Amino acid sequence: MRPLLVPGAFLAALALRTKGWRDLPPTAAEATDAWRGLVDPTLGGGFETGRLVAAVAGALAVAVVVLAFTRRDRSPAGTSVALAVAGLSLLDPLGLAAGREAGPGAFVQLAAAFAALLALAPPPTLLGRGLLAGLGVIPLVAALPVAPSPVSSLPADPTVAAWADLAGAIPGGALLLLHHLGYALVPLALAGLARRPGLRLGLGVLAGVALGSVLDQGALHRLSVAAAASPFALALAGLALERLAESERGGRAVLGVAALVAAVNAPTFVSDVRSGQRFPWPIALKRLDDGGGPIHTTLPAPLRRDTDRQVLPLPDDEAALAALLDAGGATLLIPVEGGRAWAAATDDLLATIERRRLATFEVRVKRFDLYRFEVRAFIFPPRR
Numbered sequence: 001m002r003p004l005l006v007p008g009a010f011l012a013a014l015a016l017r018t019k020g021w022r023d024l025p026p027t028a029a030e031a032t033d034a035w036r037g038l039v040d041p042t043l044g045g046g047f048e049t050g051r052l053v054a055a056v057a058g059a060l061a062v063a064v065v066v067l068a069f070t071r072r073d074r075s076p077a078g079t080s081v082a083l084a085v086a087g088l089s090l091l092d093p094l095g096l097a098a099g100r101e102a103g104p105g106a107f108v109q110l111a112a113a114f115a116a117l118l119a120l121a122p123p124p125t126l127l128g129r130g131l132l133a134g135l136g137v138i139p140l141v142a143a144l145p146v147a148p149s150p151v152s153s154l155p156a157d158p159t160v161a162a163w164a165d166l167a168g169a170i171p172g173g174a175l176l177l178l179h180h181l182g183y184a185l186v187p188l189a190l191a192g193l194a195r196r197p198g199l200r201l202g203l204g205v206l207a208g209v210a211l212g213s214v215l216d217q218g219a220l221h222r223l224s225v226a227a228a229a230s231p232f233a234l235a236l237a238g239l240a241l242e243r244l245a246e247s248e249r250g251g252r253a254v255l256g257v258a259a260l261v262a263a264v265n266a267p268t269f270v271s272d273v274r275s276g277q278r279f280p281w282p283i284a285l286k287r288l289d290d291g292g293g294p295i296h297t298t299l300p301a302p303l304r305r306d307t308d309r310q311v312l313p314l315p316d317d318e319a320a321l322a323a324l325l326d327a328g329g330a331t332l333l334i335p336v337e338g339g340r341a342w343a344a345a346t347d348d349l350l351a352t353i354e355r356r357r358l359a360t361f362e363v364r365v366k367r368f369d370l371y372r373f374e375v376r377a378f379i380f381p382p383r384r
Contacts, residue, residue, distance in 0.1 A: 002070055002074070002079050002082070005066055005070055005079075005082055005083065005086055006063050006066050006067050006070060007063070008086075009062050009063050009066045009086040009089065009090065010059050010060065010062065010063035011059075012090055013058065013059035013062040013063070013089070013090055013095075013099070014055055014056065014059035016090065016096065016099075016273060017054075017055035017058050017059060017096065017099035017100050018051075018052065018055045019273060020282075021048065021051050021052065021055065021100065022048060023282050023306075024051075024100065024282065025281045025282070025301075025302030025303065025305060025306055026047055026301060026302060026305065027101055027103075027157070027222075027278075027302075028154055028155050028157070028301070029101075029102075029103055029151075029154055029221070029222055030047040030050075030101065030102050030103070031301040031302075032150050032154070033146075033147065033150050034103075034145070034150035034151045034153075034154050035047060035050060035101075035102045035103035035104070036050075036145070036146050036147075037103075037104055037107065037142050037143050037144055037145060037146060038141060038142065038144045038145075038146050039141065039142040047102040048102075049102075050102030050103070051100065051101065051102045053102075053106075054098065054099055054100070054101060054102055054103065054105065054106035054107075055099050055100065055106070057099070057106035057107050057109070057110045057139060058095055058096075058098055058099025058100075058105075058106035058109060058110070058227075059099065060110055060113070061095065061099075061106065061109040061110040061112070061113040061231060062086070062089040062090060062092075062095065062113075064110070064113035064114060064116070064117050064231075065085060065089050065113050065116055065117070065231050065234055065235060065238075066082060066085055066086045066089060067117060067121075068116060068117040068120040068121045068235065068238075069081055069082040069085045069120070069121075069238050070082045071120075071121035072120060072121050072242070073242065073245075076251055077245035077246070077250045077251045077254070078242075078245065079251075080245060080250070080251035080252075080254045080255055081238060081241045081242050081245050081254055083255070084238070084241055084254050084255055084257070084258035085234060085235075085237070085238040085241070085258075087258055087259075087262055088185065088234055088237060088238075088258055088261060088262060088265075089234050091262050091265050091266065091269045092181075092182075092230050092234060092265070093180045093181075093182070093265060093268040093269055093272060094109075094180045094181065094223070094224075094226055094227040094229070094230040095109060095227055095230050096269060096272050096273070097180070097223050097224050097227065097272060098224040098225075098227035100272070101222075101224045103222065103224055103225075104142075104143035104144075104145070104215050104224070104225055105222065105223075105224025105225050105226075105227045105228075106224075106227070107139040107140065107142045107143035108139070108140065108143045108208070108211055108212065108215065108225060108227065108228035109227040109228060109230060109231060110136075110139040111136045111137070111138075111139045111140040111143070111228070112136075112204065112208050112227075112228050112229070112230070112231040112232060113231040114132060114133075114135050114136030114139075115136055115204055115231075115232075116201060116204065116231045116232055116234075116235040117132065118132050118133060118136070119197045119200040119201055119204065119235070120197055120201075120235055120238075120239075143215060144215075145215065148217055151215070151216060151217050151221065152217040154216075154221040154222070155221070155343070156219075156220070156221050157220075157221060157222050157223050157278065158278045158279070158335075158337050158342055158373060159176065159223045159278060159371065160172075160173070160176060160220050160221065160222070160223060161337070162337055162338060162371065162372075163175050163176040163179075165338075169219070173209075173220055176220075176223070176226065177209065177226055177229060179268070179370075180223070180226065180268065181229070181230060181233050182261060182264055182265040183264055184260060184261040184263075184264035184265070185233065185234075185237050185261050185264075185265070186233075188236075188237040188240045188241070188257070188261060189205075189233045189234075189236035189237045189240070190236075191240035191243070192235070192236030192237055192238070192239035192240040193236065194240075194243070195239035195240070195242065195243065197235075197239065198236060198239055201232045201235050201236045201239070202232070202236065204229075204231075204232035204235075205229045205232045205233055205236075207228075207232075208226075208228035208229030208230075208231075208232055209226070209228070209229050211225075211228045212225035212226045212227075212228050212229070237261070241254045241257065241258065244257060267368055267369035267370065268369045268370075268371075270368050270369070271367040271368040271369040271371070274368060278335075278373055279299075279302070279335040279342070279373055279374070279375050280365045280366070280367060280373070280374070280375055281302050281303065281306065281335075281375060282306065283365045283375075284333065284363055284365045284375035284377060285303070285306055285307055285333075287363045287365065287377070288331070288333070288363060288377055288379075292309065293309070293310075293329060293330070293331055294309060294310035294311065294312050294331070295307065295309050295310070295311050295312070295331050295332075295333050296312050296313070296314045296315075296324065296330060296331065296332050296333070297311065297312075297313070297314055297332065297333045297334060297335070298313070298314050298334060298335065298341055298342060298343040298344045298349070299335050299342060299343045300312065300313050303333065309331075314332065314334075314344075314349075316345035318346075318352075321352065325353065325380065326383075327383065328380050328381055328382040328383040329380065329381070329382035329383070330378075330379075330380045331377065331378070331379050331380075332353060332377065332378040332379075332380075333375060333376075333377045334349070334350065334353070334375070334376050334377070334378070335373075335374075335375055336350065336372075336373070336374045336375065336376055337371075337372060337373055338372045339372065350376075353378060362376065362377060362378055362379070363375070363376065363377035364376050364377075
């Protein structure tokens, strides 16, 4: 099993990251040039090609972390640890977010994975260590933005905004990281600090957070750049599992603890695989009828690529919105976060729509996990 672990982890991670890659609408960053780095991963193509490159980089990051543990201990208990780390890496929500979105996330994750390998199982020679460090620099350079200004003007990712609204910018960012690393993985990673390489990996987590902030011009805009911290956290969890493997029946205990952590991470993981990140646009569009009229929404960019119907921005002006609803025959598709319309000019947009007239048809698609992200559609009959 051990010789198959690294290529198996790579192929499984690649399959997860490329699932439905053409069906996912562009993120706010992908709808602009803000996702392009100094090294253009598309050879002149669009963001879909960039997603494929990101998927390969993210899958390589998983394989590199698994490789670190296959090199550390070749006993049966060590094999159990490597297998557990492979499972946790595959179900890493931050890694999945980075590998399914064109941009710097998967590249910084790969660079962090090489750094974790250097901390856990460095080559025996100085030359080998230098080559490994050089391999880590290449994806890091590719992640640097070609033009910082589009990044600083990005709207915050809804995931980032939800935590910032709840707790403020810095505490919210910390809570976001805890959630996407996995609440059960964090105490396991903290236990890994007690092992010898743990301090270096702990500093790596902080360096990954700082790197993500730098790539987003000092304020976090994209969830994917936070993936720079995940290889270090996964490696710390692996160190804790190594300590557990030293006990009697350690192999079984390791796999059991890893299964518990994976179960806690599963809701976010399933949501991201089923519907893509954030708002479940593809499912909502499929549930709409094939009417020929335009679709009005607060966030047009994700829809224009995925429907033949005309997509128009919902009027910001209260009088214009009232005129649209009074005229009838309108189809509204509204992204909702925490019960509020996302990217709307007013906080009470949903209440305004619901009390204006009764829709003849309504679609409501929610994510599977704890995030209150959904897409709601309202179809109003034409006036007679």
